[in-house]
Amino acid sequence: xxxxxxTLLLCxxxxxxxxxxxxxxxxxxxxxKGPIVIGEVGSMTGxxxxxxxxxxxxxxxAISEINAxxxxxxxxxxxxxxDDEGKPEEAATAxxxxxxxxxxxxxxxxxxxxxxxxxxxxxxxxxxxxxSPSSTNEKVTLKGDYIFRACFIDPFQGYVMAKxxxxxxxxxxxxILRDVRNDYSVGLARVFTDEFTKMGGEIVASxxxxxxxxxxxxxxxxxxGAAPDAIFVPGYYTDVGxxxxxxxxxxxxxxxxxxxxxxxxxxxxxxxxALDGAYFxxxxxxxxxxxxxxxxxxxxxKAYGGQVPDSLSAQAYDAMGMLADAMKRAKDLTGPSxxxxxxxxxxxxxxxxxxxxxxxRNPVKPAVVLKIAPGGKYVxxxxxxxxxxxxxxxxxxxxxxxxxxxAPATGTTSGGSAQTAPDAAxxxxx
Amino acid sequence: MRELLQxxxxxxxxxxxxxxxxxxxxMVYGVLKLINFAHGDVFMIGSMVxxxxxxxxxxxxxxxxxxxxxxxxxxxxATCGLLGFVIERLAYRPLRKxxxxxxxxxxxxxxxxxxxxxxxxxxxxxxxxRVLPPHPAMTVAGLSIGYVDVVTIAxxxxxxxxxxxxxxxxxxxxAMRAVSWNPDVAALMGINIDLVISFTFVLGxxxxxxxxxxxxxxxxxxxxLMGLMPGLKAFVxxxxxxxxxxxxxxxxxLLLGLAEQLVAGYGxxxxxxxxxxxxxxxxxxxxxxxxxxxxxxxxx
Numbered sequence: 001x002x003x004x005x006x007t008l009l010l011c012x013x014x015x016x017x018x019x020x021x022x023x024x025x026x027x028x029x030x031x032x033k034g035p036i037v038i039g040e041v042g043s044m045t046g047x048x049x050x051x052x053x054x055x056x057x058x059x060x061x062a063i064s065e066i067n068a069x070x071x072x073x074x075x076x077x078x079x080x081x082x083d084d085e086g087k088p089e090e091a092a093t094a095x096x097x098x099x100x101x102x103x104x105x106x107x108x109x110x111x112x113x114x115x116x117x118x119x120x121x122x123x124x125x126x127x128x129x130x131x132s133p134s135s136t137n138e139k140v141t142l143k144g145d146y147i148f149r150a151c152f153i154d155p156f157q158g159y160v161m162a163k164x165x166x167x168x169x170x171x172x173x174x175x176i177l178r179d180v181r182n183d184y185s186v187g188l189a190r191v192f193t194d195e196f197t198k199m200g201g202e203i204v205a206s207x208x209x210x211x212x213x214x215x216x217x218x219x220x221x222x223x224x225g226a227a228p229d230a231i232f233v234p235g236y237y238t239d240v241g242x243x244x245x246x247x248x249x250x251x252x253x254x255x256x257x258x259x260x261x262x263x264x265x266x267x268x269x270x271x272x273x274a275l276d277g278a279y280f281x282x283x284x285x286x287x288x289x290x291x292x293x294x295x296x297x298x299x300x301x302k303a304y305g306g307q308v309p310d311s312l313s314a315q316a317y318d319a320m321g322m323l324a325d326a327m328k329r330a331k332d333l334t335g336p337s338x339x340x341x342x343x344x345x346x347x348x349x350x351x352x353x354x355x356x357x358x359x360x361r362n363p364v365k366p367a368v369v370l371k372i373a374p375g376g377k378y379v380x381x382x383x384x385x386x387x388x389x390x391x392x393x394x395x396x397x398x399x400x401x402x403x404x405x406x407a408p409a410t411g412t413t414s415g416g417s418a419q420t421a422p423d424a425a426x427x428x429x430x
Numbered sequence: 431m432r433e434l435l436q437x438x439x440x441x442x443x444x445x446x447x448x449x450x451x452x453x454x455x456x457m458v459y460g461v462l463k464l465i466n467f468a469h470g471d472v473f474m475i476g477s478m479v480x481x482x483x484x485x486x487x488x489x490x491x492x493x494x495x496x497x498x499x500x501x502x503x504x505x506x507x508a509t510c511g512l513l514g515f516v517i518e519r520l521a522y523r524p525l526r527k528x529x530x531x532x533x534x535x536x537x538x539x540x541x542x543x544x545x546x547x548x549x550x551x552x553x554x555x556x557x558x559x560r561v562l563p564p565h566p567a568m569t570v571a572g573l574s575i576g577y578v579d580v581v582t583i584a585x586x587x588x589x590x591x592x593x594x595x596x597x598x599x600x601x602x603x604x605a606m607r608a609v610s611w612n613p614d615v616a617a618l619m620g621i622n623i624d625l626v627i628s629f630t631f632v633l634g635x636x637x638x639x640x641x642x643x644x645x646x647x648x649x650x651x652x653x654x655l656m657g658l659m660p661g662l663k664a665f666v667x668x669x670x671x672x673x674x675x676x677x678x679x680x681x682x683x684l685l686l687g688l689a690e691q692l693v694a695g696y697g698x699x700x701x702x703x704x705x706x707x708x709x710x711x712x713x714x715x716x717x718x719x720x721x722x723x724x725x726x727x728x729x730x
Contacts, residue, residue: 045554047653085554180700209699214649217440218694224574225433238556242649249567250436251574270558270650 035078036071036333038323039098041109041119046086047212047238050264051111051312055133056081058316059108061303062324072327080104084115091115095122095130104128105333108319111312112236113137113184120147127335129326129342133319134283134312136260137183141361146335148342148361150319150350151283152386154184157259158191158234160281160367160384165230165257166199168369168382169279174257175205175228177219177243179235182211188234188259204228209239216243220250230254236261241270248274255279263310268376278372283311284352285368285380296351311352318350432572437695438688443579445687446586447648450641451664452671452679453593454634460610460674461630463530464522467537470661471544472513472635476506476642477652478548481557491559499561499647507639514635515628522631523624541661548654561647582644589640590680596633597676606630610674659703663690666710672723681721 040059042052059079067076080102084090091110098104099122107123107130110116116135123130124144132140132149136157141147165171174196179185193203205226207219220243223231231247233240233256240262247256258280268275286297286308296317300309325348326341327333348355353365366385370378451473458466483502484490490498521540525533565577597603608616609626617623645660646652667686671678686706693705713720 047556047651049555207699213699213702214651215440215444215690215694216699217444218437218691219699221433221436221440222695224436238651241558242651245650246576249574249576249578250440251567251569266558272560273564 033075035076036327037078037080037102037104039095039102039104039107039109040079040081041084041091041094041098041107041115042081042111043086043115044081044083048086048112048236048264050237050266050310051134052083052086054264054310054312055109055111055316057300057304057307058133058309058313058318059320061300061313062317062320064303066320066324072324073333077324079108084110086112086115088115088118092118092122095119099123099126099128105335106130106323106327106338108133108316108323110135112182113140113187114182116140116147116149117143117183120144123147127339129323129335129339131319131323131342133316134260135184137187138360138362139183139187145343145361146339148322148357150315150322150352150355150363151260152365152367153362154187155191156386157281157367158188159195160369161232161257161259161279162192162195162199162201163384164279164281164369164382165196165232166201169230169255171201171229173202173204173226173228175207175223175226175231176203177207177209177216177223177231177233177235179211179239180208182235184261185234185236189232192232192234209235209243211236211239213239214242216246217250220247220252223247224250224252228254230257232257234259234261237264237267238270241267241272241275244271244274244278260311263312265308265310268372272376273374275372275376276374279369279381280372281367281384282370282378283367284314285370285378287378287380288368292349292351314351318348318352318355321350322348322355433695436573437691439573439575439579441688441691442684443576443582443648443687444691445667445684446583447641447645447683448660448664448667448686449680449683450586450589450637450644451660452667452683453590453676454638455665455668456671456673456676456679457597457606457630457634459668460676461606461627462522462526462533464533465537465665465673466522466631466634467534467661467665468517468521468540468544469634469638470657470659470664471541471548472510472517472657473638473642473645473660474548474652474654474657475513475544476510476639477646477656478552478642478654479506479509479639480561480643480646481559481652484561485557485559494560494563496563499643502561503640503643506643507636510635510639510642511632514631514638517635518628518631523627545655545658552654554653554655556651556653558650559646559652560650561643578648582648585640585644589637593633593637594676602626602629663706666706669720670709670713672720675720675722678720678722685721 042055043049044052063077063079071077082094084094095107107128110119110132111134113135116132117140120140120143124146127146129146134151135149136151136154138153138155141149165174176189178189205223207222209216209219233243240258244256256278260282262280263282284293297309322345326338330337330341343357345357355363355365358364364386366383369382371381373379454469458464480502483505517540521536522533525536567574567576605621605626608621609623613623663686667682668679670685671682689705690702694702
């Protein structure tokens with residue numbers, strides 16, 4: 001009996017080692033012929049449900065195209081998507097499960113920075129490359145050299161909104177309402193404060209809330225008391241919708257500024273007319289006449305019964321495209337090879353712009369600012385270039401992207417017209 | 431000064447909803463000595479029924495009207511009343527003679543059943559609907575008073591007056607108070623105890639249904655776990671005012687709403703929930719019978 005158990009123990013230990021080795025190389029057998037399995041983690045349900053479902057639609061669209069074109073290295077791609085219900089711990093568990101039991105060779109997700117930060121160590125430890133489509137907090141990719149993203153980062157997004165507030169809206173005094181339980185929101189509020197102050201503006205009040213709160217009247221009353229020209233709310237759509245409504249109820253009528261966490265068709269459903277005239281930075285605009293964007297919008301509408309793609313879907317589509325591109329270039333389908341190919345990604349023609357990875361595995365690309373028009377339509381208000389690139393917001397007609405660092409999306413309107421008409425409210429209508 | 435007044439208005443409006451929910455806790459406790467932890471979830475069902483009535487079954491949510499709002503409120507109150515009756519009949523009545531702790535644990539079980547049954551049935555995603563027609567905020571002497579706040583406070587006041595009439599000026603109310611005083615003697619006097627207890631549950635649940643609709647019109651995000659926090663806060667409010675005491679629950683709710691708004695306004699919103707529960711601990715340490723409660727020696 002004892003011998004049997006000892007043998008069993010030995011066997012299981014060996015099996016464990018075998019497993020471990022598999023993970024070390026990121027894949028069981030590089031010569032396998034079956035489908036290439038990729039893991040996806042997203043908030044398919046919960047208060048940020050549209051983040052997960054939109055991203056999933058973008059990824060599915062990308063995969064169906066890649067598979068229809070013959071797959072990668074002759075193999076089809078299969079995706080296993082897990083729901084984390086918007087909970088960071090669940091995101092970490094889902095990542096572990098995908099790596100350990102599904103043996104995925106790469107991970108896509110999460111949208112929210114907080115959840116990506118929980119997932120990243122799991123991917124890094126197992127040497128499985130991970131691409132977050134939309135986590136903009138700069139800490140995400142600093143978790144390790146296997147972590148990538150398909151979007152710009154908060155220091156840039158904060159800069160964009162500060163620049164837009166000072167140059168386009170000519171604002172002097174801004175109040176901030178940030179979500180203290182969210183790395184994304186806290187980071188953005190800090191960068192915005194720095195940049196806005198540097199540009200000569202003043203932060204007249206800074207208030208906070210916690211994700212999931214429903215009452216913001218006290219904070220809004222304090223903000224109103226400071227008489228700002230606008231308030232900056234870098235939060236997620238459910239909270240922002242409620243905040244906007246209560247701001248109007250409190251008699252705070254100034255414009256509300258925000259960031260890409262607002263991007264959801266639910267936003268206007270919650271906030272309604274209280275959001276009219278608000279501005280937020282985003283990754284792309286469906287109104288952008290760029291042929292690449294219009295082609296994507298058409299494809300997405302065709303695939304999903306006329307639904308207009310939000311930027312989260314476009315970025316997830318790009319994330320999958322980047323991964324496919326890297327897998328094609330990689331010498332084999334192991335974690336380290338794919339990682340090296342991703343790190344070397346250059347001028348990838350994504351929907352949201354041309355993507356080149358910088359040293360910290362962050363893409364460098366322009367951002368857009370959208371205005372919410374009555375009725376809930378997002379209209380294009382401005383396009384803002386990364387610092388150091390030709391600054392299209394101040395140099396009309398400058399040849400964009402001539403620094404060679406990144407070529408911005410070709411055809412995304414000439415630099416001249418992209419940099420906001422004097423009245424940002426008259427954008428190219430759809 | 432203006433901000434202080436504004437915080438007070440916001441606090442009263444929030445407190446009015448806590449009061450409505452707290453009344454359900456306090457009445458059931460008064461009559462049965464049972465803390466019905468499922469009460470917050472009955473409140474959630476009220477909001478959920480409102481969502482179905484206005485956004486799913488009709489298109490009321492797109493174009494809300496006062497008549498429609500009254501209609502969905504009546505429906506939510508009726509549904510919650512029925513639910514309260516069923517919960518008492520199936521979960522609590524069989525345990526009435528059992529030790530108190532059994533009923534308490536059952537109450538927690540019913541609460542989880544409604545929360546996670548709700549997640550299974552309705553899905554965990556928040557839903558949004560408009561109860562009242564949109565209306566700009568009123569400004570009085572520089573203070574902004576939301577239309578929803580006015581409706582909330584007025585409706586709560588009205589319901590509390592009605593409740594006060596029922597409890598203190600009706601035969602059923604007299605019977606409720608008699609059962610609360612001593613159920614055995616009340617039974618000897620010919621009072622139908624089962625009926626009185628059912629009535630108490632129905633009454634409390636009806637108020638929770640109304641509170642659910644008011645809450646949803648103020649904070650239009652309805653999901654199966656939404657009852658948890660307001661339920662706990664209302665419980666704190668009931669204890670603060672003196673559990674078992676009807677005016678105490680109203681007072682406790684208002685004080686709690688005010689305390690939360692002032693803490694969020696002058697301190698930090700992160701402390702808001704901490705303050706509510708700090709109040710609970712403090713009151714249990716200093717004056718366990720609550721602000722308006724009578725001190726009674728526990729009969730052994």
